[in-house]
Amino acid sequence: MSILKQLEEPEFKATKSDKILIEYIKNNIEDVFYKSISQISKESGIGEATITRFSKKMGYSGLQDFKVTLAREISSHKNRKIINRSIENDEEVMESARKLFNSNIRILENTFNIIDGDDIEKATDLIINAKKIFFMGIGYSGMTAEDSNYKFTRIGFNCMALDSSHNMIMMASIMNEEDVVVAISHSGETDEMIKAVNIAKSNGASIISVTENKNSRLKDISDINLGYFSGESILETGSISSKMAQFFIIDLVYTQVVKEKSSEVVERKIKTTDAIKLYSE
Numbered sequence: 001m002s003i004l005k006q007l008e009e010p011e012f013k014a015t016k017s018d019k020i021l022i023e024y025i026k027n028n029i030e031d032v033f034y035k036s037i038s039q040i041s042k043e044s045g046i047g048e049a050t051i052t053r054f055s056k057k058m059g060y061s062g063l064q065d066f067k068v069t070l071a072r073e074i075s076s077h078k079n080r081k082i083i084n085r086s087i088e089n090d091e092e093v094m095e096s097a098r099k100l101f102n103s104n105i106r107i108l109e110n111t112f113n114i115i116d117g118d119d120i121e122k123a124t125d126l127i128i129n130a131k132k133i134f135f136m137g138i139g140y141s142g143m144t145a146e147d148s149n150y151k152f153t154r155i156g157f158n159c160m161a162l163d164s165s166h167n168m169i170m171m172a173s174i175m176n177e178e179d180v181v182v183a184i185s186h187s188g189e190t191d192e193m194i195k196a197v198n199i200a201k202s203n204g205a206s207i208i209s210v211t212e213n214k215n216s217r218l219k220d221i222s223d224i225n226l227g228y229f230s231g232e233s234i235l236e237t238g239s240i241s242s243k244m245a246q247f248f249i250i251d252l253v254y255t256q257v258v259k260e261k262s263s264e265v266v267e268r269k270i271k272t273t274d275a276i277k278l279y280s281e
Helices: 003-008 016-027 038-042 048-055 061-076 093-114 117-129 140-153 165-172 189-204 241-261 263-278
Strands: 131-136 159-162 178-182 206-212 224-228
Touching: 003 016, 003 061, 016 038, 016 048, 038 048, 048 061, 093 224, 093 241, 117 140, 117 178, 117 206, 117 224, 131 140, 131 165, 131 189, 140 159, 140 178, 140 241, 159 165, 178 189, 178 241, 189 206, 206 241, 224 241, 224 263, 241 263
Parallel strands: 131 159, 131 178, 178 206, 206 224
Antiparallel strands: none
């Protein structure tokens, strides 16, 4: 049975909390699939664990699975533009290409407009003076963490990329005040990331977060937050536009580091490049 039908006639015995949640979803059917579990919990008054259990009662592995399916149903029933708000299902390839291109340019422009130069300089100083830098990211943000680690390692910084919750928590437990964490999270609400960052912070490490430009738990516990703009929908999660915005922010900090330490960085870059060439021949 479809989600829309189940919201009218659930196939399970709905609790009082389930009924409240069903009414909340029906009243917010146009945009509930864009909202995080913490936002749904806050607006509905229902606990996050109850929301997850409800999703499973509905026959889905979790809230994300439930929201994606609901988005597809809404799209199918109303021919909505869920994957990208401007793209039509029956348009030509190059028309879609033009729209995606313009969307990506818009995201970079909007990100540029919200950059705080002082925060970039503060983040640069923390990284330059750090004994070790830990780039953290889960899922698609893990790709940004890996790329950032490679970029800074090539110019001689002592770095590590962490993309699993187990490794994040383990390493956070042995960090100290000489270490810097660069926590990359689109939502800023990933529980595993929050736990690891809180442990690192309690041990004295400085926290730089890279998140979408909105309020989040990660932003709240960071020493510096570098925000970026994103118009990503639920089915666009991990889209190139969001990763591009993350890369842009990290690349700006990297550029500042190179400017500050130009003589040392150039020498190190030459050495690493020559070494790679030597052993790849």
